[in-house]
Amino acid sequence: MTLPADGVEIRLASRPEGWPTSENFTITRAAVPAVGAGQVLVRNLVMSVDPYMRGRMNDTKSYIPPFEVGTALEGGAVGEVIASESPDLAVGDVVLHGLGWREFAVVDAGNAVKVDPGLAGGAYGVFLGVLGMPGLTAYAGLLKAADFREGDVVFVSGAAGAVGSLVGQIAKLRGAAKVIGSAGSAEKVAHLKDDLGFDEAFNYKDGPVLEQLEKAAPEGIDVYFDNVAGEHLEAALSVANQGARFALCGAISQYNEKNEVVAPRNLFNAITKGMNLRGFIVAEYGDLKEQFFAEVGGWLAEGKLVARETVVEGLENAPTAFIDLMRGANTGKMLVKI
DSSP states (O other), rough: OOOOOOOEEEOOSOOOOOOOOGGEEEEEEEEOOOOOOTEEEEEEEEOOTTTTHHTTSSSSOOOOOOOOSSOOOOBEEEEEEEEOTTTTTTTTOEEESSSBSSSEEEGGGHHHHHHHHHHTTGGGGGGGGTTSHHHHHHIIIIISOOOOTOOOOEEETTTTTHHHOOOOOOOTTTTEEEEEEESSSSHHHHHHHTSOOOSEEEEGGGOOOOHHHHHHHHEEEEEESSOOOHHHHHHHHHHEEEEEEEEEETTTTTTTTSSSOOOOTTTTTHHTTTTTEEEEEEGGGGGGGGHHHHHHHHHHTTTOOOOOOOEEEOOOGGHHHHHHHHHOOOOOOEEEOO
C-alpha cells in the first residue's frame, strides 16, 4: 500500500476574542510525518468537536495546555490504522485517539485505544459520544461528583447536548424520582421529553430560568448537573433542597464572554442549605471506565439509551461545526465525518 505523503489539517490561525470565527482557523495541507518505532499511522474517519476546546484556544493556564497558534488543533478521533510500527496494533485496526482535526495522524500506540467496530455497527461516532468522553463525563459526574441517589430530583442544564442528554437518561435508569432539563429551542424540549424520557423540560429562552425551574420542580431539586453556569446556576441555588449536590461540569454561557462575568448572587444558599458544589474533570475518574463500559454499553445494546448525533460532513467544515456547537446548533453529540 502506498502511504500518503500529505493530508489536510486544521490549524489555529489566531486566538478568538469572544466568539470564535472562521478567521481563527486555517485549512492547509501538511506533510505526513514518518511512522517511528512504537507508532501507527491512522486515517481518521470521524472526529469530535467539544466545548472544552474553546478554553484551549485561550493562552491561559488550565488543566490542559492551550493550543498553539499555527499548529494543528487536537481532539478525539476514530480512525483506521494504515501503517504500524507497533506490535500492539495492526493494519486494519480501528482506534480511538486524541489527534483529530487532521486527515492522517501519526500516533504513539500507547495513546491509541483499539475499539470493537462490532459495538458500533460501523457508526464509530459512539466511541466519541455515548461510549466516549462525553458518556464517561455524564456517568462519573452524576454518580460520583453529584453523589446521585435513588429517588433524587435531578435538574440538568444544556440537557440536549452530548453530556446533558446522557445525564438525564442515566438518572432515570438509576431510579431518579424526577428528571428536569433545560434546552434552547422548542424542538430540543420536545426531544428531551418525547425521545429521552425527561419528566419535565423547558426552553430557557422563553422566560427567566428561575420561574421555569420553580414551576417544573415545586418539590425542589436534590441534584443539579451544570453545563451552563450563569443564570442556570443561580436558579438552581435558589430551588435546591437541603443537602443538595451540584456537579459543576461546564459553563458554556461564559466561554465566549469578553466582559467581566458576574458570579451567582445567591451563593450564600450553599451555606444555609448545607450543599455540596463539586467541580470535576472527567480525567479524575479513569478508574470508572470498566464499570462505565459494562453498564452504559449494556444499556446501549439493550436499546435503553438514545444517543442522538449531529453529523457534519467534511474535515474542511470542522471549524463551522465547532462554531455551531458553541451556539447550540447541535442535538446530542456534534461530530465531523472526515
